[in-house]
Amino acid sequence: MPPHTMNHHQNCRTARRGMPAPAGQVQLPPAKPRTTQEDLERLINTLNSLQMSGWYHGAMTYREAKLKLKSCSNGTFLVRDSSDDRYLYTLSVKTPRGTTSVRIEYEDGLFMLDSEESLRRSVPSFDCVIKLLQYYMRMSREKNFVDANGNGSTIKPKTRSGQLVWLEPSGRKDTEAQIIKPLTSKVPSLQHLCRCTVNKTVEPRYVNDLCIPRTLKKYVQAYPFSL
DSSP states (O other), X not given: OOHHHXXXXXXXXXXXXXXXXXXXXXXXXXXXXXXXXHHHHHHHHXXXXXXXXXXXXXXXXXXXXXXXXXXXXXXXXXXXXXXXXXXXXXXXXXXXXXXXXXXEEEETTEEEEOBOGGGTTTSOOBSSHHHHXXXXXXXXXXXXXXOTTSOEEXXXXXXXXXXXXXXXXTOOOOEEOOOXXXXXXXOOXXXXXXXXXXXXXXXXXXXXXXXXXXXXHHHHHHSXXXX
């Protein structure tokens, strides 16, 4: 891939048309003004969850992320610290045109992907980075399937309505954003893999009903995600 094409992907935004509001998305304004303490707690909780995830890569440059994702399949992603001190995190994703990176913004107590200015009021936003990525993974999964031979294929929608695409600095909007699976930063423990499996099949509100020791319930509840 020519270097100029890759440069276009270094700092992208997302764009979408006709995107419905996702289930579970936090869009309503807070009932009362947020406090610095509330913001601090949310940011600490998010960082703790990312560190437990096994796919948070911490301090990493765009070039390092590009190298990590070079041999990965399209849709593989990682979360790293943003190189721009105005932002906390950056999402780097392998696409058919190379590695693209998009900033994760934190605004009014919620995380969202950097997007076109006209979409900022409607872009999906969540109180945790992992919830944000789980939403986009679900959205990508609805357009993908695996055939009997294990070969991944993409189901293209009949129209581009609601399609999430990367908005490049050049103005191009023809690369569909597929966020499918994380690139691990370390080998996950068996306990963590079991926790994620439990979270795939049991809603958080029902974890206390499981016939397992309380210590295991607390362990599962400490990371209530399947990702």
